Amino acid sequence: MLRLVVLISGGGSNLRALLEASEDAEFPARVVAIGADRDADGLAHGEEYGIPTFVVPFGAFPTREQWGAELLAQVRQWDADLVILSGFMRLLPPAVVSALAPNLLNTHPAYLPEFPGAHGVRDALAAGVSETGASVIVVDDGIDSGPIVAQRRVPVLPGDTESRLHDRIKLVERELLVQVVLDIANSHIDLKDL
Structure with a gap:
């Protein structure tokens, strides 16, 4: 456990x-x-x-x-x-x-290395991209620059606000995080290998 x-x-x-x-x-x-x-x-x-x-x-x-x-x-x-x-x-x-580290994980509301930092959702909207995403990473000394453990794309929909897009990304972040923890527990992911 x-x-x-x-x-x-x-x-x-x-x-x-x-x-x-x-x-x-x-x-x-x-x-x-x-x-x-x-x-x-x-x-x-x-x-x-x-x-x-x-x-x-x-x-x-x-x-x-x-x-x-x-x-x-x-x-x-x-x-x-x-x-x-x-x-x-x-x-x-x-x-x-x-x-x-490496047993230190972070979630981020973007498809890294795209849009690192505190305003990933706002930055994605400002860039006018058609999709962004969610990532789970191993934390390193940089800003959202550690090894990627899992990530998934999330579409940017017409008329999206920062809040609306972030809410959709959070749903994916939660799913990714739970799956990553499960995969680590079941030895499907070894953080030392990333």
Whole structure:
């Protein structure tokens, strides 16, 4: 059984998908803790599912490195097999990435390497492309530049707004993330080989 720690900054919709998948006794992974860099709405999922939560507020530390050291200390308490950044909107310091990689995953609302960064959906619309996508990657020290674990295309429809397109991408992100966790648990994906 894979032990997952999920880090969030917002509502935790991808986290919710993992929690719902793990309600099936056959699903080979369980979220053991939920962490955030702020008082995120998605922490309520922890209360609902009886999963411990922790917050390491970015602004409470004088440097990003000190914040990262405390975040890593919190994560390590849970003996996780995988750490998943799920809408976690902070760049991790290199020391944290090297401590957790390659078992450190992130979801991104674009078909990487297209449209990396915090505004992938907006950037895709601005570029006028006919399709974008969703990706699950191994986190490295770059911005959305790590090895791609899985991805799927999502069409951009006429009249799409950023919100409407992002909602469709999130559905695909959730499916991809749950499948990737399943494939890692069943040894169909070995993150060390990517």
